Amino acid sequence: MKFVAFERAKQGTGASRRLRITGRTPGIVYGGNTDTTLIEIDHNALWHALKKEAFHASVLDMELAGKEHKVLLRDVQMHPFKQLILHIDFQRVDENTKLHMKVPLHFSGDELSPAVKTDGCIANHVLTEIDVLCLPKDLPEFVAVDLSGLKKGKSLHLADIVLPKGVTAVTHGKNNPVVVSVVAVAGAAEAAPAADAAAAPAPVAKGGKAAPAAKAPAAKK
16 A cells, blocks of 8 residues: 655744644654654544555555655544544565565354254354564465354354465464453353244144143132
8 A cells, every 4th residue: 555755844842833723734654774854744634544454554665855665654643523633654565575464364154054044053253363473475465264153052263264475473472362362152052942832833732723722710609
């Protein structure tokens, strides 16, 4: 994903405030073998870019002073109640150095699984993103997770997910965390027998006529 940035000369609270009034967002680019660079970006373009998942979880192409730079989004400061981006940070990317990033999980197929389709359970997404370590060229925009094999009483763990080539999950001390748990819906087990009983045909008496329903005993006076 590509975006355009411009160099800025002034810094400080006053300069940043004046920059925002003109419709620009101040930011910085750091890392690599060069000094921190002060930049500014068109606020509206940045606002729409931030709504896209790829802007948060992939290597970005930043055009600055006629040159293209590989960067990662590292921090965004938002106004507490206004729709205003106060500041944004990017990190330069070295194609030969592994990077640590959070990558979103995209789930599919849960409605086809035996747990959901047959046993009346639901799939509870415990994690919606995972930390990964990989080279920039191997960084995925997202990790696809197929839930069609979910079964009642079983959970899906991180080790069960097939990661793209060159990508390693970072677990932060947890050997094999749960990604999706299967939760039984209360009352689902009781509802099925009741439905079967209601659908059962009435007993047939001799002569082909349905037997009359049994009457409740009269209350004693």
